[in-house]
Amino acid sequence: MEFVSPEGLRLDGRRPMEMRQIRAEIGAVSRADGSAVFEMGNTKVIAAVYGPREVQNRSQQINDQALVRCEYSMANFSTGDRMRKPKGDSPARCPMFLEASTTIPTILGREGDFKAINRDISGHSPDHGSMHIDAPNASFSGTRSACINAATLALADAGIPMRDLVTSCSAGYLNSTALLDLNYVEDSAGGPDVTVGILPKSDKVTLLQMDAKLPMDTFENVMQLAIEGCKAVATYIREVLLENTKQLEYRRGV
Amino acid sequence: MRGLQVSLNQTQKIRLQRSLEKLESLSSKTNRNASVTVADTIPVNYEDGVLKGHGTSELDGEVVATLCGVVERVNKLVYVRALRARYKPEIGDIIVGRVIEVAPKRWRLEINFSQDAVLMLSSMNLPDGIQRRRTALDELNMRSIFEENDVICAEVRGFQHDGSLHLQARSQKYGKLERGQLLTVPPYLVKRRKLHFHHIEQYGIDLILGCNGFIWVGEHVGAKDDMVVDQSSKSEQEDVKSTTYPTSLEEQERTYTPLETRQNICRTANAVRVLSTLGFKGEAEQRSLKKKKG
Numbered sequence: 001m002e003f004v005s006p007e008g009l010r011l012d013g014r015r016p017m018e019m020r021q022i023r024a025e026i027g028a029v030s031r032a033d034g035s036a037v038f039e040m041g042n043t044k045v046i047a048a049v050y051g052p053r054e055v056q057n058r059s060q061q062i063n064d065q066a067l068v069r070c071e072y073s074m075a076n077f078s079t080g081d082r083m084r085k086p087k088g089d090s091p092a093r094c095p096m097f098l099e100a101s102t103t104i105p106t107i108l109g110r111e112g113d114f115k116a117i118n119r120d121i122s123g124h125s126p127d128h129g130s131m132h133i134d135a136p137n138a139s140f141s142g143t144r145s146a147c148i149n150a151a152t153l154a155l156a157d158a159g160i161p162m163r164d165l166v167t168s169c170s171a172g173y174l175n176s177t178a179l180l181d182l183n184y185v186e187d188s189a190g191g192p193d194v195t196v197g198i199l200p201k202s203d204k205v206t207l208l209q210m211d212a213k214l215p216m217d218t219f220e221n222v223m224q225l226a227i228e229g230c231k232a233v234a235t236y237i238r239e240v241l242l243e244n245t246k247q248l249e250y251r252r253g254v
Numbered sequence: 255m256r257g258l259q260v261s262l263n264q265t266q267k268i269r270l271q272r273s274l275e276k277l278e279s280l281s282s283k284t285n286r287n288a289s290v291t292v293a294d295t296i297p298v299n300y301e302d303g304v305l306k307g308h309g310t311s312e313l314d315g316e317v318v319a320t321l322c323g324v325v326e327r328v329n330k331l332v333y334v335r336a337l338r339a340r341y342k343p344e345i346g347d348i349i350v351g352r353v354i355e356v357a358p359k360r361w362r363l364e365i366n367f368s369q370d371a372v373l374m375l376s377s378m379n380l381p382d383g384i385q386r387r388r389t390a391l392d393e394l395n396m397r398s399i400f401e402e403n404d405v406i407c408a409e410v411r412g413f414q415h416d417g418s419l420h421l422q423a424r425s426q427k428y429g430k431l432e433r434g435q436l437l438t439v440p441p442y443l444v445k446r447r448k449l450h451f452h453h454i455e456q457y458g459i460d461l462i463l464g465c466n467g468f469i470w471v472g473e474h475v476g477a478k479d480d481m482v483v484d485q486s487s488k489s490e491q492e493d494v495k496s497t498t499y500p501t502s503l504e505e506q507e508r509t510y511t512p513l514e515t516r517q518n519i520c521r522t523a524n525a526v527r528v529l530s531t532l533g534f535k536g537e538a539e540q541r542s543l544k545k546k547k548g
Contacts, residue, residue, distance in 0.1 A: 033340060052340065052368035156292050159339025161309060161320035164293040201293040202313065241291040245322045248337045248442075249289060250277045 003174040003186055011185055019169070019181040019229055020142075024149075024240045026157045034158025038150035041183055043142050047150035049158040072147065142182065144195050145170050148207070149233055156241055165237060166206060168197035169229030171222045173214060178222045180229050194219070196226040200234035288326075290319040290334060298332060307333025341366045341441040341466040343419055347410045348450045350436065350464035351421075353400050359393055361400055363408070365466045366441055369418040373408055377422035379429070405431045405470065407462055427451060434460070434472020435523045439530040441467035457518035471523045473515050 004010055014020070020041030029035035032048035039045075145168040152166045172182045174191045182193060192214045197207030205227075214222065290296060296317045298304050306312065309321040310333060319325070323336040343349075343365075351363035351371060363371045375388050375396060400406060407428050408421040423429055444463050452461040453474055462470040 034338070054368075054370050156322050157338060159321060159323075159336040161311075162292050163311060163313070163318075163320060165291075199293075201318070238291050238294075241322050242289060245289045245291065245324070245337065249324055250280075251274070 001189065003189060004177050004179070010179065012183060016177045016179045017225065019232060020183065022233060022236055024153055024237060026153060026240065026244045032154075032158075034154045034156070034160070036150050036153035036157055038146050038153060040142055040146045040149075040181070043146045045143065045146040045150040047147065047154040049151075049154045049160065052160070074143075142170055142187070144168065144209075145197075148197055149237065153237060153241070157244070164199040164201045165234055166197055167200055167230045167233040167237060168195060168207060169226050169233055170195040171226035171229065173218060173222050178218070178225050180225050192222070194222050194226055196223060196230060198227060198230045198234075200231055288324045289322075290325055291322045292320060294319045296325055296332060296334075303330060305331045307331050309334030309336060337442050338440060339442070340368055343367060343410050343413075343466070344446070345410055345412055347446070347465040348407065348462070349410060349421070349466045350405060350407050350431070350462055350468040350470050351466070352436070352468075353402055353404045353406060356396055356400070356402065359388075359396075361396070361406075363406060363421065365419070365464075366438070366468065367419065367466065369416075371408075371410075371419035371421050372414065373406070373421040373423060377411065377420075377424060379424055379426075400430060405436050407431055407464070407470065431462070431470050431472060433475070434470055434519060437469045437471065437523055437526055437530075439467045439469055439526065441465065443467070443530055444469075454522070457522070458515050459518055459522060461522065469526055471519050471526065473519065 004016060008015060010016065012020075021039075023037075023039040025037040027035060028037045028046060029048040032050055034049040035047065037044065037046050148166055148168040152162075155162060156165070169180070170182055170193060171178060171180050172186060172191050172193045173179070174186060174189060179186060187193060190212070192210060192212035194214075195207065195209045196205060198205050208223070210219075293313075296310065296319055298317050304317065306317055309319060309323060310317050311320050312318070317332065319334045321334045321336040321339070323334045326333055326335050341349075349365050349371070351365040353361050354364045354370065355362040359375045361373045361375075363373055365371050375393065378399065380386070380388075380392065381399060406423065408423040409425075409428060411420045411422040414420055444465055444467060446465060450463045450465070452463070453459075454461060458474050460470070460472050460474045462472075464470070
């Protein structure tokens with residue numbers, strides 16, 4: 001099947017280097033301490049952060065660290081075939097769940113972040129807090145990236161100190177062209193799909209995943225493309241956060 | 255907009271729009287570039303020597319924000335004040351909390367903080383008012399003072415070694431709150447002022463603005479004297495089903511909050527909710543004005 005036409009247009013009319021339209025909204029879930037909705041094309045993810053608060057289960061309490069609990073679920077109607085009971089609920093069954101629930105905390109809960117969290121939340125060293133990140137999402141392709149971006153926004157909204165934003169984007173290689181931000185059809189084509197998560201300010205990579213195989217030089221191109229996509233997402237996220245902060249501040253009054 | 259979806263008619267929308275624009279122009283004059291997001295560099299004069307406060311960290315020799323908020327500078331201290339974070343307690347704050355657990359010699363309260371606050375039995379006045387050492391019998395009767403799900407007003411006394419709060423409720427104005435509603439509001443909207451207990455005479459209600467974002471709107475309770483018992487009324491809380499029914503018939507006759515007061519309580523509570531949804535800071539005068547407008 002032809003994914004890139006001879007004129008250089010993809011199936012949905014984009015150029016190989018173009019991302020899908022992104023849209024972010026802060027404060028969708030009113031009950032949560034911080035929440036965000038992040039849309040990348042048709043992929044829509046809602047992330048909600050609850051905390052920091054008392055650990056629910058006393059036995060899990062660690063004295064000088066914070067516990068970040070991450071829950072990831074997909075709605076019934078969100079995958080290709082409608083599932084009656086989403087299989088993604090039990091970690092043993094769905095590999096996607098496992099990946100997401102390990103990458104998100106490792107990205108956001110790096111050593112530096114924990115220290116920042118401890119220091120700012122409690123003021124004294126031990127902290128018995130826990131945070132809960134919920135990311136139910138509504139579509140299939142690029143969900144990992146959208147989840148990570150949404151989680152970053154939600155954490156920033158909740159006022160949790162973070163060393164840096166984490167943004168993520170995916171890129172692939174079909175018809176001998178590197179393509180940025182694959183959509184559902186391109187994703188299910190079976191070609192290589194590279195997902196990259198970076199810290200834009202410090203230029204560090206926190207997540208790098210790929211299915212299928214690629215020769216080294218092509219891989220470098222694809223990864224570079226994905227990193228640029230991440231940086232574009234980061235600029236957008238920063239704008240959204242700044243706008244939100246300004247609005248909150250002037251509404252609050254002098 | 256988070257929270258309630260406030261439906262406004264056309265004139266109200268225009269008025270809201272205009273007031274927002276005015277606020278925006280006012281604030282842009284005062285602090286133009288003070289807002290930062292995560293990982294923004296904070297412009298700092300390095301030669302002076304800088305103390306990095308909350309919400310900042312060092313990255314490659316630059317001071318970088320770890321929160322989204324507004325940069326504040328006090329002499330050499332630079333910190334980022336976050337909006338929308340959980341409550342940040344200070345000693346002497348007046349807070350309103352709900353009891354979640356009765357533990358040996360203390361009550362655990364839920365306030366809008368990363369940990370539960372602790373109110374020790376010794377920091378609480380005994381019902382008979384005598385100052386004495388708390389005995390084992392007092393400990394067994396703790397439940398008669400406060401039970402689970404009671405709403406309490408107290409003051410922050412200090413921090414425990416693990417970062418949780420220590421409260422005290424020794425004065426007459428602190429203690430159990432009855433006959434009213436508890437509202438939750440984002441804590442950054444409640445500014446620290448000299449007066450957190452407001453008594454609105456016109457409507458006969460009490461308004462307690464807790465610094466943790468919990469606000470109590472209730473019927474006015476006079477001095478906690480046994481003389482004023484005939485003022486007592488049956489509690490009618492909107493969200494919580496009232497579980498205490500007065501035992502005798504005579505008490506039942508006396509214990510009826512007049513309908514008027516209850517309506518006033520509801521109206522004030524709704525005014526507070528709307529104001530907080532729109533993001534305006536809570537102050538008692540503002541709310542009474544808003545309430546008059548209906």
